[in-house]
Amino acid sequence: MENADTIAAVATPPGRGGIGVVRVSGKDIKSLTLKVVGYVPEPRYASLSKFYDEDGQVIDQGIVLFFPAPHSYTGEDVLELQGHGGPAVMNLLLSSCLSAGARMAQPGEFTLRAYLNNKLDLAQAESVADVIDASTSEAARCAMRSLQGEFSSAIHVVVRALTDLRISVEASLDFSEEEIDHVHHADVSHKLKSVQAQLEHVLASARQGSILREGIWIVLVGQPNVGKSSLLNVLAGEEAAIVTEIPGTTRDTIHRTIEIEGVPLHLLDTAGLRETDDAVEKMGIARTRSTIEKANFVLLVMDSRWGITSEDRAILDSLPSGLPVIYVYNKIDLLDKSSLIEAGNGELEIYLSAITGAGIETLRQKLLELAGWQPRSVGEGAFMARQRHLRALTATREYLGNAAELDKEEFQSELLAEELRLAQQALSSITGEFGADDLLGEIFSRFCIGK
Template structure:
């Protein structure tokens, strides 16, 4: 891990005109640097957690702004170091001049996420909580914000630490039995070991479900609108957005490119992707659009396959319907206001497991039902209140731990040695330790904190 012997500074507020701008300073020289950059009144530099008025000075020692200064003394600060925040008047110039003055006097410009990185390195928060900070910053809905707050408060960390301790204890018992002579530290009873492994696997599966839901709240549900030309994909996009975002004409093949927009429904972002209609292309431009459609379908969380229910199905409709089992999907019978040449029962005879909804993008019939069904499929009908806002990295570590536990359970059922099981338990534990930051290196930290803004 890197040394923390220098002091860093950055503007912590967004760029542009505002009522207040905040310049943040952290490190062993934070207080001396602030003292030489600012002029305080007769009461001097503020004691910890008390805000005082000061003058920001230019190179000629002339005041250029009246600022408020607050000091957070180590270790009771965000970073665990001495932190000074200088609250200037908002604007693009004064905060920048304050930052430049601090840098001239010996501070270093902070890297993205470096304040939070120092909080982690100084033991103020663990790595999962650090990523919870980013979750709060990037939340796009109230539900996502609440899920991120649960992660930042340590709910995820506490859960993961408990599972890690159980893994450590079970692995230790197994390895003790392997290391010591027979009779001194006997092997665990096979039935008890199977029960313990099964319980740990179920616990990790529950955690994975909660975190998958949290990632959904954070990133949104990617929903791709697909189907033949002129079935109403763009009209449906406009109806869901409640605005005219896509061009709608009676001419088939109007949409040639991918259009992406987002709505929020019951606190969950839904990322709607309108695509070119699937058919034999009439020119090179349309062929390119159809290829993009196929790529989007592979990346979709849910595919909406639209049919014009006012006309009978043809061979291409039937061919696509029979391929829908490979992905999460909803079959939409659009243009229901024109009558039904194709019914929901007709579709269920072809694809019995499909969710089928009749709607009209023109009148709005069925739109609320569609949004409810999207949410139900994406969340598995789970409670949004249980979600934990995580990153793809964190979700990957939990999935790796779960896979290791599944392999351990299978090894026990296959009668493999306890040494093999102990190794798999160690693999699960290592994944959870990487999630918490107990086992990490600078490359991992660089990857995590590079996604933060400067000043956080």
């Protein structure tokens, strides 16, 4: 793809820093480079240069790098100006580039051009933002694997296998009069099962990556003064919330993110749920109920001395239907009771002490288990997947399941071919590749159909 205009932007975060970078990309930016730098640098060599404004005055001095097309991030000519990282200097340098013929880049436009110029596929392009936004070291490594193309490669393996299966089915339908070796029904079934198995492996890895990317949102709810804030503090490893004996101390939602085995856990301590005439506390309770709607899990914190009370059951009844709840009985130190886990009637109960730390590690591991996180050896092969990727993989699984059912019946080849087409369409949406013309090309490249 060719873009008529040249774009420029500050590529480093706002604020003061030792170094700041202005990036420029366009079809031919040599004339802009001459105006801002005074000469066109040797490709891919760092040069110490002066930077000039539109009046020829020196703005700054720093490193200039020139990457001619197509060997650049965007696939276009790219110029990087590395100067001193003060906001005023960066603004002057950017203004000079704009005066020399560039325009301000839109958010993500450099990566968009990289995708449109076939430097990255869609999954890799999304991984650029995931690397930047990664909240844990494990998430950063996972995002980098996706950026380097491991996720896309895994998708391509399944797409190739699915293409091979579609060729076998569709060629026999569309070109039945030609001299083509028809694939037996058993062979089609075998190939279909193989594709399904490959997809399940990719889906499992993608789900692990989604946990790393999104994290787990956990809301602590319960009556006032049962130890929610103390539990948040011990899980977070810091005094994130004020702890007192006065009910209603927590008036607003407190958010802390912790890391367990590389997985980000977003902990939300909320105002105690109770009837109150305090206007400020009422606002906190309203925010609590709004926060609960977004949670993956709810920790219902209770005082182990009293067990589950009618007030606790009222809180349970107010929670959204289907939201997983872990029953946490706190303050076992006051009962001289050891920590333990009990499961009754399908409900998980954890006994612990936020003061002594007894049972805290058990709670951490149970949260990972309930979220679907696998051991580190599995997580190391995870792909940084977004919700759209999971939806596409799940849709592909459904289409393949439909195809498997049709494969059991006779004279259903047309419907089987359609389910396989939909499966490939859903799967290929992850990387933004493959269409009907691609399948036709594959068919003609493998079979001597016409003369």
